[in-house]
Amino acid sequence: MTRCRLCGSEAMASVVDLGATPPCESFLAADQLDQPEPAYPLHLRVCTDCWLTQIPPLITPEETFKEYAYFSSYSTSWVEHARTFVADAVQRVGLGPDAFVVEVASNDGYLLRHVVDRGIRCLGIEPSVNVGAAARDAGVPTLTEFLDPATGSAVRAEHGPADLVVANNVYAHIPDVVGFTQGLRALVADDGWVSIEVQHLLTLIEENQYDTIYHEHFQYYTVASAARALASGGLTLVDVELLPTHGGSIRLWARPAEVAGEPTNGVSPARAEPRARGRVADVLDREKAAGLQELSGYTEFSARVATVRRDLLRFLIEAAERGETVVGYGAPGKGNTLLNHCGIRPDLLPYTVDRNPYKHGRFTPGTRIPILSPEQIAADKPDYVLVLPWNLRAELVEQLSFVHDWGGRLVFPIPELSIVEAKS
Known part of the structure; x- marks a missing residue:
């Protein structure tokens, strides 16, 4: 990106570089898992003339x-x-x-x-x-x-x-x-x-x-x-x-x-x-x-992003080493940015669930994590549920109250890693 899309300035400064990821809503069908998957740079910059933050328009609407x-x-x-x-x-x-x-x-x-x-x-x-x-x-x-x-x-x-x-x-x-x-x-x-x-x-x-x-x-x-x-x-x-x-x-x-x-x-x-x-x-x-x-x-944001990534990976790795199970809840676009940036695969998160039937049987872009129906959580009784749509925290603590029945706990990765009891 050389010019701001609002004012046309070339005075662009880096805010955070998240590497390259697939489009966040490009969920994969089973027959696509052996096919190439395109990934695009995800680098946030700010225009120091009009202060609009932006990423390059690499994918069209x-x-x-x-x-x-x-x-x-x-x-x-x-x-x-x-x-x-x-x-x-x-x-x-x-x-x-x-x-x-x-x-x-x-x-x-x-x-x-x-x-x-x-x-x-x-x-x-x-x-x-x-x-x-x-x-x-x-x-x-x-x-x-x-x-x-x-x-x-x-x-x-x-x-x-x-x-x-x-x-x-x-x-x-x-x-x-x-x-x-x-x-x-x-x-x-x-x-x-x-x-x-x-x-x-x-x-x-x-x-x-x-x-x-x-x-x-x-x-x-x-x-x-x-x-x-x-x-x-x-x-x-x-x-x-x-x-x-x-x-x-x-x-x-x-x-x-x-x-x-x-x-x-x-x-x-x-x-x-x-x-x-x-x-x-x-x-x-x-x-x-x-x-x-x-x-x-804007200068310290990248370091704080790195802390979120390290904390989440540390939790998942340590849970796996203890033999504890962690599954996901939700398959939002934001969750796919998080999963790809952290490099989380099915060995650390065997599946996630979503209320939207359109996503059932599909796989998350890039990380290839299966998406199942929400009923799977009650059937498997995992130790932890990683909540990817963290912005719906109050709503989902209520919806996932049944996780408390077997002593399971909810994990929210943003703004910092927190582990909470499901509402009983």
Whole structure:
């Protein structure tokens, strides 16, 4: 990578190099195990001009998302998060019976189904054929497309401008930041709202969440860099919320620059509600205090990543030497970054399980660990269960309470190795 994809600068500095890994959602069928498997460099860098952190765009979204293994509805807590968001957004934006809501990267309709239930007109834009079909089967109108300015303009011409455009956990997934943002602006009404949820780089670094670095995520945002990205497409940041999702996310509220007012202090609009201005300023201050607008905030991250790797490998090796069994729970994309970076194979983790039937009988990319149904854990009664979707800790401690019945314990690798009793 020689140039920043947002500002075009060549001033790029290394943050952490995780080697080369396969795409994190490229789960293998049994008949693929003897075939070559491509791996791509996973090297996070930061632009020291605009401070957008990013990886090289070595894999196109078309390669990743046409057939996708992740279905949002399999996470109970995520569906509840979406329901709460819709209820709050209806009040905040004032969505009435004549409103129109568009969600970009709408997955299997996990969020828009709550909009449908309220009788509000909506449309999902989802590039993955299989999950988009699941959304339509659930009664959520869904267009199978990637968002760019042309798609945004076409949807607006056919359906009218959107009062609210939602883009949750997709703003990191697109290499053309400017074009995607222009697509959002094309969709939204001139007096409308855009809501974006994306992982917060501040917590990623503070909490050692390096496993969320993978090829689907082309960039990682602070509020400051996100505001610059939004401005590139004609949108202005007017408010920010800190969320616990995905280990720590930000919800960015933006409006067309014409109605948001002129920015002050670089990001916060003068005509925004004062409390919102204060929230933006508070988070910017936190980011600055953490050194994320200078190189010093990034230099120690690589060493802390190495500690996570060594601690997890030490635990697995020592458990194996004691004759204790460790199996995995979950097969998320982040888990595959962790497994590949640590070099974990079936000799240390004989299998993992997942609630998504799509993954059953498949194998994790690179590490070739079998993925089974969750019932296998109760059948085998392992000594430890390594929880790969650590961001769902509260939900999974409850779901895996049965592990306590035989004295089993749960292991969480991030932000540091911790071994806990399953909830009894």
